[in-house]
Amino acid sequence: MSLSRREFVGVLAASMTAASCSFLPRLSAEQSPGTDYDYILTAEPTPIQLVSAGLTPAWCFGGSYPAPVLRARQGQKLRVLFRNRLPEATTIHWHGIRIDIAMDGVPYLTQPPIEPGAEFLYEFTPPDAGTFWYHPHMNSVEQLGKGLVGILIVDEAKPVAFDLDLPLALKTWHINEDGSFSPFSFPRNAARMGTPGSWETVNGQNKPVLEIPAGGLVRLRFANVDNTVIYKLAVKNHPAWVIAVDGNPVEKPYPLTSHEMGAGMRLDVALIAPQKAGEVIQVQNGKGKLFFDFVTLKTVGEPVRGERTIPVLPLNPIPQPDLASAESLDFVFEWEGAVTPANDHGEAHQMFWTINRRGWDHSSEQSIPEPLAKLQLGRSYIFNLRNVTPHTHPIHMHGYTWTVLESSQRKITPYHTDTVLVRRNEKVKVAFVADNPGRWMYHCHVIEHMKTGLMGYISVA
Numbered sequence: 001m002s003l004s005r006r007e008f009v010g011v012l013a014a015s016m017t018a019a020s021c022s023f024l025p026r027l028s029a030e031q032s033p034g035t036d037y038d039y040i041l042t043a044e045p046t047p048i049q050l051v052s053a054g055l056t057p058a059w060c061f062g063g064s065y066p067a068p069v070l071r072a073r074q075g076q077k078l079r080v081l082f083r084n085r086l087p088e089a090t091t092i093h094w095h096g097i098r099i100d101i102a103m104d105g106v107p108y109l110t111q112p113p114i115e116p117g118a119e120f121l122y123e124f125t126p127p128d129a130g131t132f133w134y135h136p137h138m139n140s141v142e143q144l145g146k147g148l149v150g151i152l153i154v155d156e157a158k159p160v161a162f163d164l165d166l167p168l169a170l171k172t173w174h175i176n177e178d179g180s181f182s183p184f185s186f187p188r189n190a191a192r193m194g195t196p197g198s199w200e201t202v203n204g205q206n207k208p209v210l211e212i213p214a215g216g217l218v219r220l221r222f223a224n225v226d227n228t229v230i231y232k233l234a235v236k237n238h239p240a241w242v243i244a245v246d247g248n249p250v251e252k253p254y255p256l257t258s259h260e261m262g263a264g265m266r267l268d269v270a271l272i273a274p275q276k277a278g279e280v281i282q283v284q285n286g287k288g289k290l291f292f293d294f295v296t297l298k299t300v301g302e303p304v305r306g307e308r309t310i311p312v313l314p315l316n317p318i319p320q321p322d323l324a325s326a327e328s329l330d331f332v333f334e335w336e337g338a339v340t341p342a343n344d345h346g347e348a349h350q351m352f353w354t355i356n357r358r359g360w361d362h363s364s365e366q367s368i369p370e371p372l373a374k375l376q377l378g379r380s381y382i383f384n385l386r387n388v389t390p391h392t393h394p395i396h397m398h399g400y401t402w403t404v405l406e407s408s409q410r411k412i413t414p415y416h417t418d419t420v421l422v423r424r425n426e427k428v429k430v431a432f433v434a435d436n437p438g439r440w441m442y443h444c445h446v447i448e449h450m451k452t453g454l455m456g457y458i459s460v461a
C-alpha cells in the first residue's frame, strides 16, 4: 500500500516524539470549512523558543512560528479573514500572486492600514500554481523581522503527486544569546548590503534534520522570507532537480548545481529519496566560495512502492509580451548616500537609494509621489533594470510576473519571475504585458533598502 502525501504526513506526525515533531511545518492555519472564508489568520505578539537560553518576543501569524502554510487551489477563490491583534497597524501582501489591486495589501496605495483590533477579508483567485508567500507591507523592517512571514502554496489545478511536499521558510533572526531581539537595522548596513540576522533558521530551527520517505518523490519548496540574506542553495550528495523558480515551473527540470535566492525569492526542488531508511541528504548554503550544511534530510520508513520519476510541472498561464511592439523603459538603481536632516523630533532619516534619481520610503499617505512610470493597459513593456550600485538587489514587482530576457553578465534562458536578482553593475532586461490595472509597488526586497529609498510604483490604466 502506498501512502498519499497527507497520509504520509499523518503517519509521520503520529510516530514522532514531542522533541522531533516541530520538524514538520503545520499544513494549515485555523481552517473554517462551511464558512464564507477558508482561513482565519491572526497576527499577534507571541513569545517563541528559537534558542534554548530564552524566549524571543516574536510577532507571529496563527500563534506560532513557522507561520501556518496557507494552501489554495489554482483557479479557485481563496478567502483569508485577517485579524490584526498587533499593537500597530498592518496589511498583508501576497508576494508573487497576480492579484486584483484591491487585495495587494499595500497601505495607502491599495487599502487603508488595518488598525489594531480590526480585520480585513482578503479574497482572490490565484491564476498561477506554485510557491508564494505572505507578509505585511507596513513598518516592514520590524514587522517582518519579528516573524510575520509565511508560505502560501497554490496547488496545481490538476494535482501533481509527490510523496512529500515540504515547505521550507528560510529566515535569519536578529537576536541576542538570550533570545531577546537585537537591532534589525544599522544605517551603515542599510547603506550597504543590509543587516543580516545572527541566528539562521529553516522553519524556525537551526540546521534542522527533516524526515523524508525512503524511496519517495520529494518536493522541497524553499522560500527566502528573510529581510536581507541571499541564499545559495545546493544539494551535496544526491541528484536534485529544479522544477520551479520563484513560483513558476521551468519548461524542463534541470539539475540543481547551486542557485542564488535573494530576499523574497523561491525555489522548488524535486528529488527521489534513497530506498534505504537512515540515509542522509545534505542541503547546503553557499557563503562566498564555501558551502555549509544547512538542512539534513533523512530517509525513514519502508521504501515507497512503485517507480518514481521527476515530474514536469504544468506551466503557468503568463501572458506572452509582444517584444516587437513593446515600449522600453529604463530604471536606474543608484546609491545616493544622503542622510536627510533631522525632523521636528530630532530624528535623522536616512535615504540611501534611488530609482531613476528618486527615493521613497512609503511611510505615510501624504508621501505618495507620482508613479515611476504610467503604463497603458494591455500594452507590452520591456524594463531595463540597471544596477549602478556596488550591491546586489532583488527587484520585486507586485501584481505581475516578468519574463526575464537578458543580462549583461550572465547567459539567460528566458524564465518567469516576480523578483529578479540584479548584481552590481548588472543590467537585466525583463518584459511583461501590462494587463492588470492599478498602482503596483516596484521595489528592492532587501527591506532596509526599500525603507531607505529603493521603492516606487508603476501605474497601469
Ligand SMILES: [Cu+2]
Residues within 6 Å of the ligand: 392, 393, 394, 444, 445, 446, 449, 450, 454
Ligand atoms: Cu536592494
